Amino acid sequence: MSEKSYRDAIRDAMMEEMDRDEAVLIMGEDIGVYEGTFRITAGMLKKYGPKRVIDTPIAEAGMAGTAVGMAMLGLRPIVEMMTMNFAIVAADQILNHAAKVRYFSGGQVDVPMVIRGPQGAGVQLSAQHSQTFESFYGHFPGLKVVAPATPADAKGMLKTAIRGRDPVIFLESAALYGMKGEVPDDTDFTVPFGESRIARDGNDVTIVSFSRMLQVSLTVAERLSSEGIECEVIDLRTLRPLDLVPAYASVAKTHRCVVVQEQWKPFGAGAEIAASITENVFDDLDAPVERVCGEDVPMPYARNLELLATPHEEQVANAVKRVLYANG
Amino acid sequence: MAEIIMPKMGDAMTEGKVVRWYKKQGEAVKKGEPVLEIETDKVNLDLEAEQDGTIAEVAAQEGQVVPVGGTLAMIAAPGEKVATGAQQAASKEEPQQRRVVDKKDSYKHTTGEYAEAIEMKAPRIDRSAPLRVVEGGRRRSSPLARKMASEMGVSLDAIQGSGPGGRIVARDVKDAQPSGQAGLPVLQEKQIPLSAMRRTIAKRLAESTGPIPHFYLTADYDVTTLMSLRQQMNEIVKISVNDFVIKAAALALLSHPNVNASWGDDAITQHGEIHIGIAVSTPEGLITPVIRNADQKSVQEIAAEVRALADKAKNRKLRPEEYQGSTFTISNLGAWGIEEFTAIINPPNVAILAIGAAASQPVVVDRQVVIRDRMKITMSCDHRVVDGAAGAEYLRTLRQYVEQPVRLIL
Numbered sequence: 001m002s003e004k005s006y007r008d009a010i011r012d013a014m015m016e017e018m019d020r021d022e023a024v025l026i027m028g029e030d031i032g033v034y035e036g037t038f039r040i041t042a043g044m045l046k047k048y049g050p051k052r053v054i055d056t057p058i059a060e061a062g063m064a065g066t067a068v069g070m071a072m073l074g075l076r077p078i079v080e081m082m083t084m085n086f087a088i089v090a091a092d093q094i095l096n097h098a099a100k101v102r103y104f105s106g107g108q109v110d111v112p113m114v115i116r117g118p119q120g121a122g123v124q125l126s127a128q129h130s131q132t133f134e135s136f137y138g139h140f141p142g143l144k145v146v147a148p149a150t151p152a153d154a155k156g157m158l159k160t161a162i163r164g165r166d167p168v169i170f171l172e173s174a175a176l177y178g179m180k181g182e183v184p185d186d187t188d189f190t191v192p193f194g195e196s197r198i199a200r201d202g203n204d205v206t207i208v209s210f211s212r213m214l215q216v217s218l219t220v221a222e223r224l225s226s227e228g229i230e231c232e233v234i235d236l237r238t239l240r241p242l243d244l245v246p247a248y249a250s251v252a253k254t255h256r257c258v259v260v261q262e263q264w265k266p267f268g269a270g271a272e273i274a275a276s277i278t279e280n281v282f283d284d285l286d287a288p289v290e291r292v293c294g295e296d297v298p299m300p301y302a303r304n305l306e307l308l309a310t311p312h313e314e315q316v317a318n319a320v321k322r323v324l325y326a327n328g
Numbered sequence: 329m330a331e332i333i334m335p336k337m338g339d340a341m342t343e344g345k346v347v348r349w350y351k352k353q354g355e356a357v358k359k360g361e362p363v364l365e366i367e368t369d370k371v372n373l374d375l376e377a378e379q380d381g382t383i384a385e386v387a388a389q390e391g392q393v394v395p396v397g398g399t400l401a402m403i404a405a406p407g408e409k410v411a412t413g414a415q416q417a418a419s420k421e422e423p424q425q426r427r428v429v430d431k432k433d434s435y436k437h438t439t440g441e442y443a444e445a446i447e448m449k450a451p452r453i454d455r456s457a458p459l460r461v462v463e464g465g466r467r468r469s470s471p472l473a474r475k476m477a478s479e480m481g482v483s484l485d486a487i488q489g490s491g492p493g494g495r496i497v498a499r500d501v502k503d504a505q506p507s508g509q510a511g512l513p514v515l516q517e518k519q520i521p522l523s524a525m526r527r528t529i530a531k532r533l534a535e536s537t538g539p540i541p542h543f544y545l546t547a548d549y550d551v552t553t554l555m556s557l558r559q560q561m562n563e564i565v566k567i568s569v570n571d572f573v574i575k576a577a578a579l580a581l582l583s584h585p586n587v588n589a590s591w592g593d594d595a596i597t598q599h600g601e602i603h604i605g606i607a608v609s610t611p612e613g614l615i616t617p618v619i620r621n622a623d624q625k626s627v628q629e630i631a632a633e634v635r636a637l638a639d640k641a642k643n644r645k646l647r648p649e650e651y652q653g654s655t656f657t658i659s660n661l662g663a664w665g666i667e668e669f670t671a672i673i674n675p676p677n678v679a680i681l682a683i684g685a686a687a688s689q690p691v692v693v694d695r696q697v698v699i700r701d702r703m704k705i706t707m708s709c710d711h712r713v714v715d716g717a718a719g720a721e722y723l724r725t726l727r728q729y730v731e732q733p734v735r736l737i738l
Contacts, residue, residue, distance in 0.1 A: 255472050255498060286472040286498040325491050
């Protein structure tokens with residue numbers, strides 16, 4: 001184990017896999033000479049050369065479509081989107097091609113590719129660059145959707161994504177790039193998809209979250225612990241496949257559930273999670289499942305407004321108390 | 329200085345109880361603002377200030393019972409001097425006099441606008457309750473609370489919910505279950521203060537069995553056809569056996585106006601309309617909402633009305649005209665599995681029907697033992713008005729309707 005940042009964990013995963021398998025390559029805007037807008041790809045062009053670290057034009061649909069073709073013919077491309085917001089341009093390539101080629105080909109052709117990049121608010125990138133996309137991609141069968149909350153998961157899950165047979169949407173939280181944590185050094189360390197984890201034990205309320213909001217939830221859980229409220233915090237890790245079994249078991253124990261997500265409330269991931277919990281453990285609920293979400297507005301640029309529009313600890317704490325009927 | 333007095337919320341009301349004060353002595357009030365909540369025999373409601381001013385005097389404490397017309401509070405107009413308690417005592421005769429005059433103002437709670445006032449005010453819900461709480465309907469409880477209650481053998485009806493909008497949540501069920509053997513209800517000695525409603529029931533029923541010479545007639549009816557008709561109709565609209573019985577009783581009364589009557593000191597009144605009171609049990613006690621002109625309504629209409637009135641009764645939302653003015657009453661304990669029982673007459677009615685449970689029984693028809701559905705109905709009669717033969721004739725007419733239920737839906 002060694003302490004690594006979320007950013008370095010992602011780079012380590014890619015370089016270890018490029019060392020292990022010559023079919024792995026990366027392409028994206030400003031990832032080579034410039035070493036990446038968020039410096040994820042620092043040193044990679046120098047080490048692997050321009051055939052495996054490819055600077056592309058500003059043409060996301062072209063990048064994604066090229067990667068689909070490469071993957072169909074046996075390569076394992078990683079596409080870095082400068083931010084996941086720009087991948088909207090490539091939506092047809094991702095949703096209608098990458099996600100469907102195996103099905104169209106009667107199972108003959110896989111598309112083992114990774115589309116990764118930062119998303120989310122918190123770094124003053126304004127309305128067009130602060131969105132999150134888990135519910136957007138999570139809606140489509142044929143894709144895997146991943147949203148790690150820790151450096152270790154970022155590394156282990158990116159390696160699983162690169163080694164797998166499926167197109168993977170790898171959603172990194174821009175606000176977590178500098179976050180540090182213990183990461184296993186083992187070059188074969190991977191984290192499987194579709195396995196949620198219990199990030200914190202507790203008996204009073206279940207908080208279900210992922211990505212950066214998982215960290216917010218853990219902070220709130222620690223704070224509430226001093227008030228005698230013990231929250232169990234579930235980290236979903238992957239949104240597709242979605243593993244809610246630990247959440248059901250937890251709610252069966254706590255009888256209360258708060259779902260925390262950064263994105264907007266309508267049709268968000270939280271709606272899917274809350275509905276599934278109600279369907280599966282209805283009789284164990286002592287309060288309606290609450291959702292804590294971002295404000296329903298395009299993200300403002302101003303720092304004070306951005307903070308107001310993003311779910312904050314106080315909102316999570318209040319929701320926890322509401323489902324406990326503890327604040328009247 | 330304006331007075332708030334205990335309003336008369338119906339002919340039978342003689343007194344009311346102060347539930348809580350929203351305003352303290354010396355506090356400013358605006359016209360139309362609720363000053364206190366009162367409990368009458370049948371409903372709770374807010375009394376409002378009829379002018380801007382200051383609460384000069386609070387004349388009755390929470391929990392105190394005040395006779396109709398009795399002073400509850402005095403409101404001083406802006407600038408008006410607030411009278412001290414001593415001055416009040418000195419001029420005690422005067423408000424007594426003025427009460428008659430002021431009654432006109434307060435009267436708006438008892439006629440005309442009162443229904444609207446109740447509609448807007450009752451039942452009072454926590455003003456800070458979240459938006460998603462909807463008024464009315466069934467008692468709210470969380471899924472877990474329901475599961476726990478059923479596992480513990482605890483009735484949710486007996487539990488006061490502490491969640492938003494009175495939702496019964498797990499802790500309420502837990503609190504309702506004192507330590508004891510799991511799964512078995514535990515008896516606890518407790519004293520239940522008499523509510524205004526319970527006092528009224530006691531007073532009226534004692535009045536009834538005292539001066540009213542009761543006698544009882546029981547008839548056994550074949551309801552096989554009625555049960556199968558009901559089953560067929562239930563595939564389209566939900567109707568209970570009792571809804572049929574209401575219609576049957578009302579139609580039978582058309583032929584026996586002497587049973588649809590009231591005793592008076594000077595005369596017996598035979599009523600021109602048939603209004604059937606239905607005994608409904610609520611957590612607080614018995615109330616009899618009235619199906620007006622039941623003889624003219626379809627069974628479906630009666631079914632819908634009974635359900636709406638029973639819901640309102642359980643939420644204490646009945647308005648006086650919804651439970652007053654019955655000419656005949658029906659009490660049905662069939663749902664509790666009671667085979668037959670006698671009911672006490674609900675004055676000023678002169679008769680009441682006690683309906684037992686319908687049950688399949690072997691009976692002899694044409695010298696053959698066959699299984700038929702049977703139901704016992706016991707009629708209690710006020711012998712001052714209804715003689716034995718008159719009661720028996722009524723039950724015979726009733727038989728035509730109960731045993732040939734097609735007459736009820738034609």
